[in-house]
Amino acid sequence: MSLELKGITKRFGSFIANDAIDLKVADGEIHAILGENGAGKSTLMNIVYGLLQPDAGSISINQKVVQILQPADALDLGIGMVHQHFMLVPVFTVAENIVLGHEQTKRGILTLDQAKSKIKEIADEFKFDIDPDALIEEIPVGIQQRVEIIRALMYDAKVLILDEPTAVLTPQETDELLNMMRALRAKGRSIIFITHKLREVKEVADKITIIRRGKVVGSVAPTASQEELASLMVGREVDLIPDKSAVNAGSNMLVISDLNIFDTSGRKIVKELSLEIKAGEILAIAGVQGNGQSELARAIINLEPHVTGSIKLDSDEILGRSVSQTLQTGVAYIPESRELDGLIGSFSIAENLILDTHEFPPVASRGVMDMGYIKDNAQRLIKEFDVRTQSIYDTASSLSGGNKQKVVLARELSRSVKLVIASQPTRGLDVGSIEFVYNRLLAERAANKAILLFSTELDEVIALADRIAVIYKGEIVGIVKSDVTREKLGLMMAGVK
Ligand SMILES: Nc1ncnc2c1ncn2[C@@H]1O[C@H](COP(=O)(O)OP(=O)(O)OP(=O)(O)O)[C@@H](O)[C@H]1O
Ligand SMILES: [Mg+2]
Structure with a gap:
């Protein structure tokens, strides 16, 4: 036909x-x-x-x-x-x-x-x-x-x-x-x-x-x-192999020890997991989807209900806090599903850009939101992240798939934080936007933030990570440098230690 x-x-x-x-x-x-x-x-x-x-x-x-x-x-x-x-x-x-x-x-x-x-x-x-x-x-x-x-x-x-x-x-x-x-x-x-x-x-x-x-x-x-x-x-040249400066990692920013995550039926999804990420370092978690990485990301911001162990951010225990407290402590969170966890479709783009910060200065003072600030903030961010929209007052649901992702990125990467959790950050983005996000994450690294990257794209992991931790059935099977061969990474992802 x-x-x-x-x-x-x-x-x-x-x-x-x-x-x-x-x-x-x-x-x-x-x-x-x-x-x-x-x-x-x-x-x-x-x-x-x-x-x-x-x-x-x-x-x-x-x-x-x-x-x-x-x-x-x-x-x-x-x-x-x-x-x-x-x-x-x-x-x-x-x-x-x-x-x-x-x-x-x-x-x-x-x-x-x-x-x-x-x-x-x-x-x-x-x-x-x-x-x-x-x-x-x-x-x-x-x-x-x-x-x-x-x-x-x-x-x-x-x-x-x-x-x-x-x-x-x-x-x-x-x-x-x-x-x-x-x-x-x-x-x-x-x-x-x-x-x-x-x-x-x-x-x-x-x-x-x-x-x-x-x-x-x-x-x-x-x-x-x-x-x-x-x-x-x-309409221009794109380079998806970013120039990466040598890692200049500082002290431990995120320290996870003996973490166990259980599902509702009591099954262990993540087992005795320990990890450290330094300030100024990108650690990628590689693995076939469904090996506990989603739960791990969610556990760090306290979205998972059944967790034991310890999660320290800059030496403070954060496990057991509320989600909003955790975000306030200095965690940026780019969720793997922008539709489920990242955006409120019926809210405007401007509102979505202040979702976690709307109660605090500079967005609000004494419980009153500063509409001028919200407008300026939105206009600045949609320009910076090249969000294609008619108006900052359009609903998030009217945006194209990739532009929704850019709104989440713009909000999370513009907050002042210590740790960035980026789950599938370039999902649905065009090549030009991927290049932008890579450079942006590297800028966060240069600004001494700790970055925890979850990605099913091996190219992305290799392009960005300083160290790669491979997860299999809820356990880290090994941690390697980013000059690892794809073959070796592939074997580790299949559970070979
Ligand atoms: N219902 C709507 N109201 C207003 N604008 C809309 C509506 N639907 C789509 N648009 C606009 O039309 C443009 C094209 O959107 P479309 O979803 O077709 O893009 P796309 O090529 O599929 O992009 P992506 O690769 O991000 O999925 C976007 O700028 C979007 O904001
Ligand atoms: Mg589309």
Whole structure:
């Protein structure tokens, strides 16, 4: 099935998010869309999927103009979409979630047995591995995403839109997804693939369209180099291997001793963990997702309820304090999920930029907030962090994915702290913004802060860390310098000491 967009234009107020965009996706093609944060990629895809209506332009399928007024129309026409934030019910099984989807269409309700046999059929056809009876909350993110893809295929999608599907995946899960995409292409399906990771684009894409500030700025072949792609995307050269000065670490800033973290059923998630980070040092925790790193990050700011041991910040015990006390003591926290822990979507950008500090000077004095300060602060930060927005009074939820991340970074990296906990700090960011964040974290290091970095991106870990601690099943299996080989790091991440 071929899909053609002609002159698609979308305005939000006076802002033009999509400016006369033309795009052609051929039968059996993986078409990558690249573009900086806020370029208009998700907006365009939401139009194709019927979630937004364009102000001008047309959509044709097999050379015939179609009307897509709602997602059900898109599904009927053979267009499926997997969103950046999954829409699955955690306490339901895979099959139940897939049936749930079907109730919302005109195609009638499936029984669970029918759904299971259809899931099996699709899984066999495309060689996906999935257990229809597994509970969503108990399967890894990569498999959850597979459920979303199968759900789209249940409606017989011929064109599948994947909006940043790899942002939350581990490297292994990413490779599996790229293979699934190849399998779909081999069966004649077309895929529109949005990602910020140039390596992935070069690996699977047949065609690449680049969007900047709402306009198509070019179309290139996958043979283009990563440097060419990066500079087309952001309009300048980008260097993701930052210049790092020699480490000049001071005394211990964070000292964790014999830390145990338990889940609600009493199982130990982190075991007897001890770590030290010095002022002026970046320590990265590397590991396959789900080995206790999320819990460790949360425990340090006292978001985990069942913890024993000791966490000292600049010699003061902080374990057992409230979250807000901990943040006030001098901890910046960039959470791995900006949607869950980082932002309040219905609040304005200006309000989100003072979330942890709104009760204290200089934001407030004697319980009264200083609106002038809040405005100046927001204007300064959105400029400094290049947050693409119309107004600081727009809600955080109106921002593009990467710009939401920039708001969290701007807030946390502008506070005066002793320790920065950065979990997946560049998730969803375009290459230009990644470069900025790298330099910013190195500036924090130069300013003698201790930095604890959690990242599933090995390139990022190697580029930034002074020391790398590898975590496996809740234990540190070893600490190495950043000149370690990827092979050795990979083995350690698999639990080899
Ligand atoms: N409902 C809305 N109201 C106002 N502005 C909006 C709305 N939705 C999107 N925008 C604006 O349109 C622009 C394009 O957003 P979009 O989400 O399409 O970007 P994107 O290319 O997907 O970026 P990212 O890579 O960060 O996900 C952004 O500047 C965003 O703030
Ligand atoms: Mg987007």
